[in-house]
Amino acid sequence: MASATYDDDNIFAKIIRGEIPCNKVFENEHVLAFHDISPQTPTHVLVIPKGRYVSSDDFAAQASDTEIAAFVRAVGAIARDLGLVDPGYRILANHGRDAHQEVPHFHVHIFGGGDLGRMIKPPQH
Numbered sequence: 001m002a003s004a005t006y007d008d009d010n011i012f013a014k015i016i017r018g019e020i021p022c023n024k025v026f027e028n029e030h031v032l033a034f035h036d037i038s039p040q041t042p043t044h045v046l047v048i049p050k051g052r053y054v055s056s057d058d059f060a061a062q063a064s065d066t067e068i069a070a071f072v073r074a075v076g077a078i079a080r081d082l083g084l085v086d087p088g089y090r091i092l093a094n095h096g097r098d099a100h101q102e103v104p105h106f107h108v109h110i111f112g113g114g115d116l117g118r119m120i121k122p123p124q125h
């Protein structure tokens with residue numbers, strides 16, 4: 001399977017390389033997490049793999065089992081450390097055009113810190 005083309009100049013690649021600062025909440029060998037620069041909920045954290053994966057599809061198809069396990073474990077640990085397990089939280093990954101993915105480096109959003117409403121509000125067509 002051809003892998004998606006990764007843009008090494010995307011903003012999250014620059015954050016991983018330390019060329020752009022971030023408000024870091026977690027880091028290990030495989031994963032980095034930081035507060036979203038434009039939070040949409042009281043707590044809004046982005047979790048990214050350090051590997052070069054364009055999207056959730058690319059990550060699911062190409063990442064190693066070790067990277068995938070590390071990522072899923074990290075998302076859980078970060079939400080736990082942020083105190084979100086009891087009140088609840090939402091995780092979300094945008095893939096591609098219809099989901100309005102803006103940054104072409106796979107990331108999961110963690111939303112929390114208040115009532116998030118039910119699921120998503122579809123646009124009116």
Ligand code: AMP
Pocket residue numbers: 011020022034035036037038039046093094100101102103104
């Ligand atoms: P998405 O639409 O899923 O690709 O979301 C990209 C997210 O990255 C948005 O919520 C942005 O606010 C966020 N973002 C963009 N640049 C930065 C940055 N330099 N630091 C932190 N978050 C960022």
